[in-house]
Amino acid sequence: MAFNIGLSGLRAATSDLNVTGNNIANAGTAGFKQSRAEFADVYAASVLGSGSNAQGSGVLLANVSQLYNQGNINYTQNALDLAINGNGFFVTSNNGDVGYTRAGYFGTDRDGFVVNNFGYRLQGNAVDANGNVQSGVVGDLKIETASQAPKASSKLDQNFNLNSTLVSPKTWQASYDAEYNRWLNDPVNGVVDPANPTGAQQAAAATSAASVADATFNPSDPTTYNSSTSVNIYDTQGNAHVLTQYFVKTGANDWDMKMLVDGRNPADPGSTTPYALGLSFNSTGQLQSVSDENATPGLVTIGADMTVTINAASGNPPTPGSGWIPAISDNGKPPVWNWNGAQANAGGIAFDFSDATQFSSAFAVNSVSQDGYTTGQLSGLEIDDTGVIFARYTNGQSKVQGQIVLANFANVQGLTPVGKTGWVQSFESGEPVVGTPRTGTMGALQAGALEDSNVELSDQLVNLIVAQRNYQANAKTIETESAITQTIINLR
Template identity: 25%
Template sequence: MSFYISLSGLKAAQTDLSTISNNVANVSSTGFKKSRTEFGDIFAAAPMQTTNQVAGQGVRVQGVSQQFTQGTLEGTAKTLDLAIAGEGYFTVKGEDGTISYTRNGAFSVDEDRFAVDTTGSRIQVFAVDPNTGVPTTPVNGATTANLIDLQIPTTLNNDPAGAQLTSVGVSKEGLVSAVYADGSTVRLGQVAMASFNSQEGLRQEGDAHWTATVASGAPTLGTANAGLFGSVNSGMLERSNVDITDELVALIAAQRNFQANSKAIEAANTLTTTVVNMRT
């Protein structure tokens, strides 16, 4: 039995090593959230058996959970680099229409002047009045069907003869404004933020993107710097929340755990060999 107990420890330590290695590998990935391996002991006894005379039967991996703590904000001086200080996610739509959520705010414009992230997904915003910036649709109770793609025209009102774009600004509330050469300012949309009842229930999709699941619940949409949602910081990006020092210490501990279980198997093998060879 000791072989199988130590084998379960080896498998658990291997999973822990893989999780820590993934954290270390993504220490420079924008918007990445580190993971932690969670373990549980295995114990079984017959109904009439005295439990204080029964040893455990090993360990099992209960799950690998993500840690959605705030990452460090780093200045980039690029207007469309957005970082969230606090709770919430940017809402983006892929080329196939799939809605996902991200903390990676490295946005740029494509050939059609739509604001897209590093995967080519378009950031979703609430439509607003171009003069006042007030959303034209109710924010409370909104769904992803109420959102639109953010487009930043190079000329006023997309008129080829119109004034040229001179600058773009994004407020703490996520209101995107464009200033044109004739001095006019046009509000283009307000960044749609999403929150979830259970962040741990989100499904990882890679590239610091997540999709909603039954476990996470449906997204609650809103605007930045209000209620559940943090503020949007233009000209900044959120770094990975991985602390390399903590991870290297955890890596050493997981390695020692693996070695200890290997030694336990080696000791059990020595004892078994001694018993088998007693007749000779």
Template identity: 25%
Template sequence: MSFYTSLSGLKGAQTDMSVISNNIANASSTGFKRSRAQFGDLFASSPTQSTRMVAGQGQRLNGIIQQFTQGTLEASEKTLDLAIAGEGMFVVKGEPPREQVSYTRNGSFTPTADGHIVDTTGQKLQLLPVDANGEVTDRTLGGMTDMILPTGAPSDPTASLVNISIGLDGLVTATFANGEDQMLGKVAMATFPSMEGLRPIGDAHYQSTGESGQPTIDAATNGPMGTIRSGALERSNVDITEELVLLIAAQRNFQANAKAIEGASTLTQTLINMRS
């Protein structure tokens, strides 16, 4: 039995080291959120047994949990580099026909040849519609639209676009050569009842699940959404020093369980030799 108990410890330590290694590998990935492995003990006994006479049977992995703490904001020179100071996430949509919706903290957006604003995976940034006063008129997934840079002013198509500004509340305003301004909408953001329940799909993107609950869609500065900082990016929340300490602890745990297996093997070999 001690072999299997120590084996469960070995597997747990190996998983812990894999999680920590992934955190360290993504220390420079924009919008990355570190993970933490959670373990629980294994214990079993029959109703007629005294629990004081039964040893534990090892450990098991309860889950690998994402840590959605705030990362450091790093200034950049691009207006379309966006960072969130708060709990919200950007809403992006994939290409037709699926148009899969996902959520991300990676705010590195760039324009395409046709004017769409896309992230590093090519998914399109979503906007919420606004009225003449800049107030959001539809807070649903179905009401969102792709952010597209206009080619000309509403009153004069020959007046070219000269500037795009994004406020703390996510309001996107286009300024044209004739001095005219046009509000394109507000950057769509989402929060979830349980952020840890989101399913990671890579590139700092996540999908909603039954565990995360349905998203609450709104603009920045509302509730826990936080504010949007144009001209900045959120670095990963990985602390290299902390991860290295955890890695050393996981290595020591692995070595200790290996020693326990070695001890059980020696004991078994001694018993076999005594019988022979």
């Protein structure tokens, strides 16, 4: 009997050594979860049951369980290295066979699919043509490596402040002393000799402001406007064009905004005369109205059930051509420019400067944004903590490529390990609950990082010593039983 008990102890100690050795071997394996050998005693059973003097029959290996506590996060330089901080498993597919893993070694294959070391494809939510994540549509995640097509500018948002303390560029100062000697600032256009006035007209008494009659706007002469700003806009082929806006104060609360695209009038590319809009502000400095300074007043009478389309530049029905055709509404809303292919196909730009102000502070463009861009090449990937994958391009744009999903189980101990740091579901684990990171019980993702093995080497080395001593002790049981048996044999 003691032989069998000792043998069962040796088998148990061997199993413990195997489990501990496997833990030690995988101490450096990302996503590995340590195992634990769990034992139970054995008692001989009879029809009448076991009495109080029943003797044990040894030990058996009841279970080898895995401990799913969090491993340390180790940061790497690979954007597609992923770590889960919390609950959940990555979902992979190998030709339709679904598996689960915590090992976040991922990259892309030659077709652009996100795969792990063994070529299993990472699963996630796809995106539609507009880059919106399609929740619930789980499939193979793929990174589009093709160039990003250019996009023509269709909207320009600006928030700027015009300095209310400035005076019109057509105004200059003349100052006199008590003996009627004066000091003149140079006029905007030309230099005036007080004995023989030429060029700009002057009129002054004491200290006064005089209007310069021929101070013609000139984009090359900063003295003919108060402020200016420029921004790049793009056509459908990705060509950049410089839109420059010049601000000229015309009254206490009134300004002209003169605009050129690549130095040309946007309504007439053959002309360098800027297109002008009038901006009027109220007493609190808020933009009140916008007017078309180029328009010719007119009256249009429309009969019943009739639609009339008017070209804002000429008053004629619109015809194909080149240039930028501006339009202005009658309700003070920002203007819309329709661009008819100076370099490429027709597009349109809507201006929004409804938040423009006129305060007693320096001219400043507080914010400016436009939605056009040139062609871009893929330059990198970013993944946020919710699993959304962004592709970054050389044109400064980014595009959503998909969203990684995670899976969790009611009983993770019921998962079946299949090697390669992976598991598959079983009857004991239950069905997977699939969701995106940071929702429900799912953990958060950390990109550019890996989850270390949760093996604690110091604990495992102690377990190794304990298993070794257990093995030696059980071997001693067999040795002692052998000696007793030999004593019985020697009784002859």
